[in-house]
Amino acid sequence: MTWIRRLLNTLRRRALDREIDDELRFHVELRAADLERSGMPADAARREARRLLGNDASLRDRTREADVWVRLETALQDMRYAARTLRRAPLFTVASTLTLAIGIGVNTAMFAVVYGVLIRPLPYADADRLHLLFQTSGRAGRTRVTPLDFVDLQAQVRSMRIAGVVGNGFTFTGQGDPELAVGHLVSGEFFNLLGATPALGRTFGAADEAAGDNDLIVLSHRFWQRRFGGDPSIVGRTVTANN
Amino acid sequence: MSKASPSLPYGTLDLLVLRTLAGGAKHGYGILLQIHHASNNLLRIEEGSLYPALHRLETTGLLKAEWMTSENNRRAKYYSLTVKGRRQLADEERNWERVAEGVARVLRFV
Numbered sequence: 459m460t461w462i463r464r465l466l467n468t469l470r471r472r473a474l475d476r477e478i479d480d481e482l483r484f485h486v487e488l489r490a491a492d493l494e495r496s497g498m499p500a501d502a503a504r505r506e507a508r509r510l511l512g513n514d515a516s517l518r519d520r521t522r523e524a525d526v527w528v529r530l531e532t533a534l535q536d537m538r539y540a541a542r543t544l545r546r547a548p549l550f551t552v553a554s555t556l557t558l559a560i561g562i563g564v565n566t567a568m569f570a571v572v573y574g575v576l577i578r579p580l581p582y583a584d585a586d587r588l589h590l591l592f593q594t595s596g597r598a599g600r601t602r603v604t605p606l607d608f609v610d611l612q613a614q615v616r617s618m619r620i621a622g623v624v625g626n627g628f629t630f631t632g633q634g635d636p637e638l639a640v641g642h643l644v645s646g647e648f649f650n651l652l653g654a655t656p657a658l659g660r661t662f663g664a665a666d667e668a669a670g671d672n673d674l675i676v677l678s679h680r681f682w683q684r685r686f687g688g689d690p691s692i693v694g695r696t697v698t699a700n701n
Numbered sequence: 702m703s704k705a706s707p708s709l710p711y712g713t714l715d716l717l718v719l720r721t722l723a724g725g726a727k728h729g730y731g732i733l734l735q736i737h738h739a740s741n742n743l744l745r746i747e748e749g750s751l752y753p754a755l756h757r758l759e760t761t762g763l764l765k766a767e768w769m770t771s772e773n774n775r776r777a778k779y780y781s782l783t784v785k786g787r788r789q790l791a792d793e794e795r796n797w798e799r800v801a802e803g804v805a806r807v808l809r810f811v
Contacts, residue, residue: 484729
């Protein structure tokens with residue numbers, strides 16, 4: 459416990475010491491004045507006043523310790539009392555512990571979701587400047603941008619870079635069992651715009667699109683691991699997939 | 702100076718301090734003088750033990766302290782009773798009377 463005491467002392471020492479010193483000095487002055495009034499010479503009165511009060515340093519220590527120790531002891535007493543009370547009421551202890559545990563758990567889960575969905579920035583270049591574009595039309599309200607409008611937008615809008623994404627499913631056949639995989643059809647600008655680089659091989663870009671290369675696939679890591687066993691020679695190979 | 706001052710039983714200093722402050726806020730030296738005068742100089746408080754006691758009582762919430770300007774125009778720390786202190790004083794006074802009476806009866810019992 460000595461270290462706690464030392465720590466607390468250090469933290470509060472200066473302010474407390476000044477206060478205690480002021481208080482004791484005031485005492486000595488009054489006492490000396492009283493002694494002088496009763497006929498003692500000023501010098502002797504001062505010395506006697508100090509003597510009566512006792513050793514300055516040790517008195518200051520004891521006074522300060524009265525402060526610090528009491529605080530610490532009160533805290534310890536409170537803790538011991540709490541522990542005793544809890545031990546005496548095991549049902550209450552279990553209930554409140556469960557309440558706390560569940561409460562903390564639910565909050566943590568909730569925060570994890572909120573953080574993932576709302577707070578954490580998207581792992582893309584300039585994530586704060588990414589927008590999803592929709593179009594509206596009188597009757598239909600908000601709809602997705604049609605492919606033709608997308609082509610026009612991409613050709614004519616100069617204030618932003620535009621890439622197209624359409625959700626899709628692909629049926630992988632050939633090697634192993636046929637499998638329906640979730641995927642997206644994306645335009646040539648897509649990977650460039652998001653600043654995404656692949657772990658292996660390359661993504662595709664506007665040049666591929668211009669060359670009319672429409673059969674390029676970028677695999678997700680998980681799909682690569684599952685369907686192709688993480689085989690690095692997959693890069694550049696032809697697979698069979700249709701949509 | 703302290704030729705005949707009897708030593709105070711343990712814990713009595715707190716009671717005397719609380720009682721003295723029941724009449725209003727005082728600084729340490731004022732408390733000391735009042736105890737001396739009120740006891741007709743029978744009781745002499747160890748000056749060295751007064752301030753630790755005051756700080757202890759302050760930290761336990763029986764006293765509150767305030768820096769104010771004294772009669773001689775100096776900053777001094779004035780102590781006064783809190784509500785808790787007032788209650789404690791009543792308790793300790795009752796307790797003291799019973800103890801004193803008990804001790805006196807035992808002393809008279811031959």
